[in-house]
Amino acid sequence: MYRLLKWEFLKWFYRLKWIVLFAASLLFLFTILIPLGVFREVNSFRDFILIGISGAFFMIYVVLCFLLPSVNMLVDFILPYRYLEFSTKRNYKDVVFCKVVVNAVVFYLGTGIFSLYNYLYTKYIIDAPIYFLSSVNTGLSIILFIMFGLIVPILLLFFYMITYCANRKIVYQIVFMISLVAATIIVLYLFSKIALFSRIFGYVVMILIFLIVSNISGIIEEKYEV
């Protein structure tokens, strides 16, 4: 387990280092522009810079939090690395668990960067237009993590495994994956009409995730081949 975690973190350190460096550079730029008074006066240049920085941070945040957990969950089963990963005997329940842990770290790294930007923004730019700002509180971040760091990646992995094990043709896999995702969205939408964020909805989702995680491991052990 320790070795799995170590390599999951190492993989993401190398994958994310440029994004994190880019975010750190933007934060640095932001903190040196403020003392220079760039943002104090209301003018089009200030708005242009703020829109640029806000846009960049939002983009980084979306990539880190919404897309990367799913990419992280799927990538080792899709790209050529799958041969390397497959050649090592692993317990796939442990693999999925380690990926969820790394997803949590990546997700909260994104939330941290975004919150730091918001903090600097509200602290130093008093007359800042509100549309440059959006906030992520703890409750919302937990819900977002459960959705995009846990449920969506595990569902996508489950769909991918069903599709891949049924047919190796890429066109079939893409069509089948899109169909499964669309069907899930429709079912969740219909279900949410009745009981969005209710306890029952939460329990049902958690039971489903538990069942899926148990089954993914079985499917990978028995059917997955590279």
Next chain:
Amino acid sequence: MSEGIKIEGLTKTFGSKKVIDNLTVEIKTGRIVGLLGENGIGKTTLLKLIAGFLQPDRGYIKFIDLARDKNIREHVAMLLEPECFYSWMRIKDAIEFYKDFFIDFKRDKAIQYCEQFNLNLDDKIKKLSKGNKEKVSIILNLCRNVGIYLLDEPTGGFDPRFKKEIIRLILDRMNEKKTIIIASHLLKDMENLFDDILILRKNSLIYKSSDEIRQDFAKSVEEYYLEVQNV
């Protein structure tokens, strides 16, 4: 000499194409086996089936010396394509990866071989030349201490010196408890290494020892192969 791998009625289909059809053969331990055949005949598929990378549609592969509870992938070292390594991996990262996930991996030996073949441990694998990438891959494979080694075209991009070194490395690994299966088209380079050859053909196979071919047919392995393939 005991029977190492028993393959019985093995069949593998991809879509509508039957790549391996009802293959039955017994490969003994302590042998270096050359796996020969035309392109697309199923050599790589057979190696992947033995390695457990693919699962047969019908038939089975039995490892005689393998305890029942032992996982196949822990017992077999399959030579990986260099593209399988992560793009950020340096040679030393790949060595650490092997050390962490294969308990039978000899880290010090791998480092020693890399230094011997002028491979800089800090170099990224993806930036190496084709030949050097393959060197890294084969060094990592041969530094595992397992019962079965599966090498798919191991000497493709190598210079003559490394070809000789690889052959020496393969012979170093060899003892009566190990089996090495090598799929190769470069018969001139490899034929002296093979104890046995397994030729895959459309609806049949030939499994003979190299000595038998030389004595009974008075031919080299390459000449014999070309003859049975009607070239």
